[in-house]
Amino acid sequence: MNQREKERYLRDYAILKSQGKPFFPYAVAKDSAMAALVLAVIITLSIVLGAELGPKADPTTTTYVPRPEWYFFFLFEVLRVVRPPEFVPFATIGVPTLCMILLFLLPFYDRSPERRPERRPIATAAGIITIAAMAYLTYMGANAGSPNAVDMKPPSSLTGAALTQWNAGRLVVGQSGCLACHRIGENGNDGPGPQLTHVASRLPAAAIAQTLRNPTAPMPSFQSLADSQPEKFRNLVAFLGQLR
Amino acid sequence: MPRLKFPAPPIPPAFQPKPKRPGTGNGKVKPADQAAEAGIHVVDWIDERTSLSGGLRWLMFRKVPRGTNWFYTLGSATLFAFLSQAVTGVFLAMFYDPSATHAYESVRYITNEAFLGQFVRGMHRWGSTVMVILVFLHMARTFFFGAYKYPRELNWVIGVVLLILTMTMAFTGYLLPFDQRSYWATIVGVNINGTGPLIGPYLSDFLRAGPEFGALTLSRFYSIHMLLVPGLIAALIGAHLYLVAKLGTTAPPWIEAEEDPAAELHKAEV
Numbered sequence: 324m325n326q327r328e329k330e331r332y333l334r335d336y337a338i339l340k341s342q343g344k345p346f347f348p349y350a351v352a353k354d355s356a357m358a359a360l361v362l363a364v365i366i367t368l369s370i371v372l373g374a375e376l377g378p379k380a381d382p383t384t385t386t387y388v389p390r391p392e393w394y395f396f397f398l399f400e401v402l403r404v405v406r407p408p409e410f411v412p413f414a415t416i417g418v419p420t421l422c423m424i425l426l427f428l429l430p431f432y433d434r435s436p437e438r439r440p441e442r443r444p445i446a447t448a449a450g451i452i453t454i455a456a457m458a459y460l461t462y463m464g465a466n467a468g469s470p471n472a473v474d475m476k477p478p479s480s481l482t483g484a485a486l487t488q489w490n491a492g493r494l495v496v497g498q499s500g501c502l503a504c505h506r507i508g509e510n511g512n513d514g515p516g517p518q519l520t521h522v523a524s525r526l527p528a529a530a531i532a533q534t535l536r537n538p539t540a541p542m543p544s545f546q547s548l549a550d551s552q553p554e555k556f557r558n559l560v561a562f563l564g565q566l567r
Numbered sequence: 568m569p570r571l572k573f574p575a576p577p578i579p580p581a582f583q584p585k586p587k588r589p590g591t592g593n594g595k596v597k598p599a600d601q602a603a604e605a606g607i608h609v610v611d612w613i614d615e616r617t618s619l620s621g622g623l624r625w626l627m628f629r630k631v632p633r634g635t636n637w638f639y640t641l642g643s644a645t646l647f648a649f650l651s652q653a654v655t656g657v658f659l660a661m662f663y664d665p666s667a668t669h670a671y672e673s674v675r676y677i678t679n680e681a682f683l684g685q686f687v688r689g690m691h692r693w694g695s696t697v698m699v700i701l702v703f704l705h706m707a708r709t710f711f712f713g714a715y716k717y718p719r720e721l722n723w724v725i726g727v728v729l730l731i732l733t734m735t736m737a738f739t740g741y742l743l744p745f746d747q748r749s750y751w752a753t754i755v756g757v758n759i760n761g762t763g764p765l766i767g768p769y770l771s772d773f774l775r776a777g778p779e780f781g782a783l784t785l786s787r788f789y790s791i792h793m794l795l796v797p798g799l800i801a802a803l804i805g806a807h808l809y810l811v812a813k814l815g816t817t818a819p820p821w822i823e824a825e826e827d828p829a830a831e832l833h834k835a836e837v
């Protein structure tokens with residue numbers, strides 16, 4: 324932007340600003356509405372999804388598959404896909420550092436006075452491609468064998484309501500973090516808890532429910548789940564009761 | 568008589584309070600009026616010694632340009648998410664114990680026993696997700712609107728630092744519950760840092776508080792997570808918002824500046 328373009332921008336901006344409305348109360352009202360929405364979303368997420376706590380950190384386990392928080396999935400995916408060791412540092416540190424530097428210096432190399440997205444095709448395209456790439460990597464990272472989903476086929480004898488309940492229970496197992504300590508079929512870790520793949524042939528459903536309410540440490544108690552969401556708890560027990 | 572007078576709020580005339588008709592109320596002063604008077608006196612007292620009112624007026628009654636829309640609330644929504652993290656974080660810090668032996672127990676206590684503990688922990692945990700999403704949306708908004716161009720380059724640069732600091736918060740906070748997930752993910756994260764060029768090894772030694780992941784690592788992460796980075800973020804948000812108020816927010820790029828039609832007409836007549 325040369326001096327003339329700068330002055331032109333400032334003049335146009337002064338006009339637009341003088342035709343605007345005062346920050347208080349107009350912008351403040353919108354901002355407050357948005358803040359209320361943000362608070363509502365956070366509270367809803369907290370109530371619905373809660374805060375799980377897996378088993379205590381144990382430096383001696385070797386089978387544990389580390390999972391980052393979802394917004395680092397894209398990095399995780401890069402790490403997973405890039406195999407040759409000499410490329411790994413380049414992919415995990417080099418590329419993000421480069422992206423950060425490009426982002427940092429953006430106002431210093433994009434100096435055209437144009438602001439409308441449709442008249443800045445390179446910038447707009449670069450932005451959209453970046454978003455698409457991040458979304459794709461995050462999606463791939465999220466689906467790379469999520470440790471929180473129990474991936475297995477229902478017993479063929481189940482139909483109708485029983486099948487629905489089985490599936491609902493399968494989801495509860497995933498949400499409750501059981502796989503951090505137990506193996507169910509192909510999913511989860513080998514310890515510290517015993518395999519649950521055939522737990523129903525060892526324990527009747529009532530005993531399983533009793534274990535969930537009143538387990539031996541280090542397994543956490545799921546009494547609070549039974550109290551607050553009895554429906555979920557019943558589904559959970561029904562699912563475990565089918566693991567023969 | 569108070570010296571402070573606020574400009575009338577811009578609400579439709581029908582809703583504006585009507586001035587009292589002279590001769591009503593028999594000149595009696597109602598308690599409500601007295602309370603309002605006392606309040607104004609306190610404000611006056613403070614203002615006489617600080618002259619804050621000028622700054623507040625500059626901040627609150629500056630105009631936002633024509634065409635400002637809901638996309639412009641993303642920045643303040645991020646700010647709000649940050650404040651929510653700060654408040655819930657204070658409550659978590661009351662119970663949290665950053666030692667390798669007690670950290671897990673204290674988080675278990677928060678989750679299962681402390682009053683509303685699981686709820687507050689959930690708010691902090693999901694609040695971080697919400698804040699990260701909002702930072703990215705806000706950045707996308709300023710990018711596509713070309714808001715990083717003259718004269719707001721510096722605000723963009725401060726914003727990028729805020730983005731990095733926000734991600735640092737997410738990374739250091741993840742270790743604190745000290746369960747398997749957080750432990751192993753953090754080991755991987757620190758090791759990735761260590762492969763970086765030049766400062767990489769030093770950075771990961773700094774994070775681990777030594778060459779090995781040890782007893783001091785957790786307290787180091789904790790102090791980074793709850794003192795160092797939030798302090799930096801708060802200071803930089805201050806600078807960011809000062810520039811926003813000083814320079815004004817952009818108008819949406821597709822809004823053309825045209826002189827007020829009434830003013831044009833007026834010029835033509837003269």
Ligand code: HEM
Nearest residue numbers: 639642643645646706709714723726727729730811816817
């Ligand atoms: C902790 C994170 C952040 C907070 C609390 C924050 C807050 C705000 C607020 C309240 C505004 C006023 C206008 C609006 O809401 O759109 C603003 C404007 C702005 N922000 Fe941020 N921001 C943050 C991060 C970022 C990031 C990551 C960037 C970009 C890299 C950025 C770049 C900008 C720019 C360029 C403006 C001027 C926009 C305009 O004038 O239209 N900010 N910020």
